[in-house]
Amino acid sequence: MTQDRLPRTFLGTVKDEGPYLLEWICYHKLIGFDRIVIASNDSEDGTREILDLLDAAGEVTHVENSKPREGEKGDPQNRAYARFWADETVRASDWILVADADEFLNIHAGDGRLDDLIAAAETRAGQRVDLISASWKVFGNSGIARFEDKPVIAQFTEASAAGLHRTQRLTAFKTLFRPRTVRRLGIHRPRLAPRFREGPDKAVWVNGSGAPMPDRYLHQGWRFFEETFGDQLVTMNHYMIKSSEAFLMKRYRGTANSGEGDRIDFSYFETFNVNDVHESRIQRHIGAVKASIAALKAAHPELARLHDESLDWHRRRLEDARAHIVAHQPTVAARLGLGR
Numbered sequence: 001m002t003q004d005r006l007p008r009t010f011l012g013t014v015k016d017e018g019p020y021l022l023e024w025i026c027y028h029k030l031i032g033f034d035r036i037v038i039a040s041n042d043s044e045d046g047t048r049e050i051l052d053l054l055d056a057a058g059e060v061t062h063v064e065n066s067k068p069r070e071g072e073k074g075d076p077q078n079r080a081y082a083r084f085w086a087d088e089t090v091r092a093s094d095w096i097l098v099a100d101a102d103e104f105l106n107i108h109a110g111d112g113r114l115d116d117l118i119a120a121a122e123t124r125a126g127q128r129v130d131l132i133s134a135s136w137k138v139f140g141n142s143g144i145a146r147f148e149d150k151p152v153i154a155q156f157t158e159a160s161a162a163g164l165h166r167t168q169r170l171t172a173f174k175t176l177f178r179p180r181t182v183r184r185l186g187i188h189r190p191r192l193a194p195r196f197r198e199g200p201d202k203a204v205w206v207n208g209s210g211a212p213m214p215d216r217y218l219h220q221g222w223r224f225f226e227e228t229f230g231d232q233l234v235t236m237n238h239y240m241i242k243s244s245e246a247f248l249m250k251r252y253r254g255t256a257n258s259g260e261g262d263r264i265d266f267s268y269f270e271t272f273n274v275n276d277v278h279e280s281r282i283q284r285h286i287g288a289v290k291a292s293i294a295a296l297k298a299a300h301p302e303l304a305r306l307h308d309e310s311l312d313w314h315r316r317r318l319e320d321a322r323a324h325i326v327a328h329q330p331t332v333a334a335r336l337g338l339g340r
Helices: 018-030 047-056 076-086 114-125 244-253 266-272 281-299 301-328 330-336
Strands: 008-014 035-040 061-064 095-100 103-107 131-138 173-177 182-184 234-238
Touching (some): 008 018, 018 103, 018 301, 035 047, 035 076, 061 076, 076 182, 095 103, 103 114, 103 131, 103 281, 114 131, 173 234, 244 266, 266 330, 281 301, 301 330
Parallel strands (some): 008 035, 008 095, 131 234
Antiparallel strands (some): 131 173
């Protein structure tokens, strides 16, 4: 971070994401986020211990978010967002991105970093911009069934085609924003303060190609349509499935924003296991991400141990989940590519 600007802050919520945390954190630091703030919910796989260690080391800020305080919302994701936004140091950021543990901001401009994206978006807009929305690029399992300790961005390269889709959630976006315009956080986009929705102070909002978003988005909207889609400068890689075995874990543990495991059933797999086009541009960062992970582990040997223990936790539960689905739902197991 240069001394002449405020930090760029990455906000995330997680639950039982231990095997994936180091890649996710190192990647977003690499592309230009100065501060990483993560809320964890009811994790049993070592996620909390990993984040506590990283917090103590000054690498992230960990917000323990498992239990609501008096007057707080029961939903863990909205509770985390309220806690984030109550933090004056978060609101004092230059730019903010809110994302989940399976989302990676994939910048196509320049060297793939935030400076490149912001400069390109403002050049195309011809003015300072306040919000940049990145459309989801939803990744399937790329035919990979087994859970492995390898970077997500290295393993999965097959994704949804660009443009409109019948499935609405394939057309969602995530939004990078300047906090001065914002009243509260949201999953896909922030809610703007009234004076930035219309009038002389109206916020400048562009899509992933740097083109203006229609004014209606200043009020509401979380997905793109034909006139708003753009992906030349940035997309949001969304690894909703990962491997078939990783999907099993997602199915049985619930998610960071919902305690209801039934929300993710096997129709979810069939809907979002999208392997229509090859997409590997994010892989230009693999070498640097691997080096960052190795450096973190070398500097903090306890971190390497915690990571390995989290892997073991997932593998043990995967054995049980795999055996159960093969024995009791063999048709589903076959669709997932899982055998005996």
